[in-house]
Amino acid sequence: MRFTRSLIPTLxxxxxxxxxxxxxxMLRAGLVRQLAAGIFVWLPLxxxxxxxxxxxxxxxxxxxxxxxxxxxxxxxxxxxxxxxxWDGIPEMFKLQDRHxxxxxxxxxxxxxVAWLAAREIRSYRDLPQIxxxxxxxxRDEARPRSGVLxxxxxxxxxxxxxxxxxxxxxxxxxxxxxxxxxIFQRCGLRFHVVQSDVGMMGGLGSHEFMAPSxxxxxxxxxxxxxxxxxxxxxxxxxxxxxxxxxxxxxxxxTPGARTIAEVAAHLGLDTRxxxxxxxxxxxxGPVLALVRGDHHLHERKLARALRExxxxxxxxxxxxxxxxxxxxxxxVGARVTVLADEALRGGSYVVGANREGFHLRGVTPGRDFExxxxxxxxxxxxxxxxxxxxxxxxxRVIEIGxxxxxxxxxxxxxxxxxxxxxxxxxxxxxxxxxxxxARIAAAAIEQGADADGIVWPAAIAPFLAHIVVVNTxxxxxxxAAEGLYAECWQQGVEALLDDRDERPGVKFKDxxxxxxxxxxxxxxAFVREGLIEVRSRRxxxxxxxxxxxxxxxxxxxxxx
RNA sequence: CGGGGCGUAGCGCAGCCUGGUAGCGCGCACGGUUCGGGACCGUGAAGUCGGAGGUUCAAAUCCUCUCGCCCCGACCA
Numbered sequence: 100m101r102f103t104r105s106l107i108p109t110l111x112x113x114x115x116x117x118x119x120x121x122x123x124x125m126l127r128a129g130l131v132r133q134l135a136a137g138i139f140v141w142l143p144l145x146x147x148x149x150x151x152x153x154x155x156x157x158x159x160x161x162x163x164x165x166x167x168x169x170x171x172x173x174x175x176x177x178x179x180x181x182x183x184x185w186d187g188i189p190e191m192f193k194l195q196d197r198h199x200x201x202x203x204x205x206x207x208x209x210x211x212v213a214w215l216a217a218r219e220i221r222s223y224r225d226l227p228q229i230x231x232x233x234x235x236x237x238r239d240e241a242r243p244r245s246g247v248l249x250x251x252x253x254x255x256x257x258x259x260x261x262x263x264x265x266x267x268x269x270x271x272x273x274x275x276x277x278x279x280x281x282i283f284q285r286c287g288l289r290f291h292v293v294q295s296d297v298g299m300m301g302g303l304g305s306h307e308f309m310a311p312s313x314x315x316x317x318x319x320x321x322x323x324x325x326x327x328x329x330x331x332x333x334x335x336x337x338x339x340x341x342x343x344x345x346x347x348x349x350x351x352x353t354p355g356a357r358t359i360a361e362v363a364a365h366l367g368l369d370t371r372x373x374x375x376x377x378x379x380x381x382x383x384g385p386v387l388a389l390v391r392g393d394h395h396l397h398e399r400k401l402a403r404a405l406r407e408x409x410x411x412x413x414x415x416x417x418x419x420x421x422x423x424x425x426x427x428x429x430x431v432g433a434r435v436t437v438l439a440d441e442a443l444r445g446g447s448y449v450v451g452a453n454r455e456g457f458h459l460r461g462v463t464p465g466r467d468f469e470x471x472x473x474x475x476x477x478x479x480x481x482x483x484x485x486x487x488x489x490x491x492x493x494x495r496v497i498e499i500g501x502x503x504x505x506x507x508x509x510x511x512x513x514x515x516x517x518x519x520x521x522x523x524x525x526x527x528x529x530x531x532x533x534x535x536x537a538r539i540a541a542a543a544i545e546q547g548a549d550a551d552g553i554v555w556p557a558a559i560a561p562f563l564a565h566i567v568v569v570n571t572x573x574x575x576x577x578x579a580a581e582g583l584y585a586e587c588w589q590q591g592v593e594a595l596l597d598d599r600d601e602r603p604g605v606k607f608k609d610x611x612x613x614x615x616x617x618x619x620x621x622x623x624a625f626v627r628e629g630l631i632e633v634r635s636r637r638x639x640x641x642x643x644x645x646x647x648x649x650x651x652x653x654x655x656x657x658x659x
Numbered sequence: 660c661g662g663g664g665c666g667u668a669g670c671g672c673a674g675c676c677u678g679g680u681a682g683c684g685c686g687c688a689c690g691g692u693u694c695g696g697g698a699c700c701g702u703g704a705a706g707u708c709g710g711a712g713g714u715u716c717a718a719a720u721c722c723u724c725u726c727g728c729c730c731c732g733a734c735c736a
Contacts (some may be wrong), residue, residue, distance in 0.1 A: 112671050112685075113671080136727080622695060
């Protein structure tokens with residue numbers, strides 16, 4: 100690829116709309132352009148990155164027996180109505196055809212896979228199967244953000260396993276986990292595999308592949324001692340308990356104190372000696388959820404404990420149900436269901452008195468009020484690991500892949516069954532597995548970039564080598580560069596030739612911004628001494644070598 | 660969906676408060692001088708000031724509505 104004949108629109112300045120590092124750099128390096136909120140055009144260089152990633156995906160999926168197929172983007176409503184997912188998913192794009200038939204745009208393909216399996220799989224002899232595709236997904240996200248990290252239209256490698264039973268599913272699932280590890284390793288990413296919430300997907304278990312990055316939307320808890328790793332939406336930790344004072348239960352005035360911080364300051368206490376009382380309205384009635392004053396309630400944890408729909412109470416409901424405004428409510432004497440975080444068991448705390456401007460001191464959950472103890476608080480760094488007791492670390496991460504054990508939910512809904520060895524009809528056991536190639540690209544940028552621009556892992560770089568001709572009007576330089584360019588491609592080294600009639604500084608800056616692993620410079624050293632400069636983008640190590648040694652130096656530095 | 664911010668030339672921004680018909684830097688085109696880390700001089704092209712309505716002799720500027728984009732939160736199959 101020659102720069103002068105390519106669409107590589109690099110930007111000198113940071114685009115105003117970009118906040119995340121990867122977003123800024125993808126725009127500046129001319130990889131993508133945004134058409135609308137969460138909808139992107141992939142330009143030639145960005146497309147090459149996706150192609151590299153997709154090639155790795157295909158290799159590793161094929162290696163575990165995956166068969167590539169392509170399913171449609173447009174789906175009839177019927178299959179989603181059968182699975183029960185037609186209603187209640189706000190992210191689903193819905194439309195009608197000219198006859199008024201309901202259709203939707205595919206946000207995932209369990210329904211189509213189950214439909215296909217229902218028609219084509221008949222016997223246990225047909226199982227197991229692994230089907231995958233690399234295809235566009237459409238999700239009307241409430242808030243697209245961070246460049247290509249959360250978009251409304253995106254490419255996804257999604258695969259689906261069909262197995263006769265749970266033991267076989269476990270094998271398919273394990274094969275995927277191993278394939279995913281290889282994929283992310285080959286893409287040059289740092290990542291963790293963590294336990295995750297199965298969410299509304301329903302299912303028997305799931306894991307997420309998480310790449311550490313400040314731009315991530317998720318947080319995970321990690322134990323350096325035993326390897327425990329989980330998304331904070333379900334990660335459990337044991338907080339260090341505070342020293343409880345010996346106090347007798349009594350009501351104390353806390354005029355004007357509305358927040359935990361104000362109450363604690365007013366009483367001269369550590370916030371860890373207070374309890375935060377949060378009122379929710381569930382379908383079956385009001386629920387008071389309690390966490391320690393310095394903790395945050397995780398609503399996904401509350402959702403798992405309640406198993407019904409709920410929402411935060413409005414201020415007037417709080418007053419009507421508990422007789423006090425938000426800052427003064429508490430569990431003692433409250434005639435509502437009380438859920439208390441397990442960290443509160445056995446301690447002695449300050450809680451709201453359900454009387455405006457007053458709190459109760461010396462309250463022990465379980466003794467002074469009845470409560471169901473469940474895990475509700477969001478793990479914080481430093482809490483003890485539930486498995487080994489070592490302190491947990493909390494890291495911000497980008498979700499680059501996930502794997503689900505689905506079970507028979509979709510196969511039963513769509514009638515995907517097989518006949519077992521005894522001629523009995525059985526539902527097919529399914530698994531589903533996803534990877535977002537754009538997120539791999541963004542995570543690679545986030546993890547590798549330096550102050551000058553992108554630093555691509557060699558495996559997914561648009562090109563391995565970037566040839567800079569210092570002076571394109573010097574015939575000798577141009578001829579040498581052309582020769583090197585041809586030789587690179589002949590030898591399987593994909594190269595970009597910057598043949599623009601620009602000053603060297605411009606070309607060096609762009610080379611750094613674009614981030615190819617190796618830069619080859621043809622300039623004065625060649626004119627004077629016949630030497631070519633070969634330089635590593637990542638380490639900045641540079642070698643001056645005679646022409647015949649260039650390719651070897653390129654390969655050498657690309658690995659370094 | 661709740662909260663906040665921003666829409667002026669391809670990009671980054673000023674002008675708006677205090678109305679008088681648009682400007683700077685980069686980029687782009689042409690000419691010249693330069694040429695190893697985003698050169699310099701000169702000339703030039705390019706803008707329905709997001710859109711609609713209103714106030715006014717006059718609106719980028721004031722008012723109303725509306726569309727779009729970004730950020731925080733909720734949500735995220």
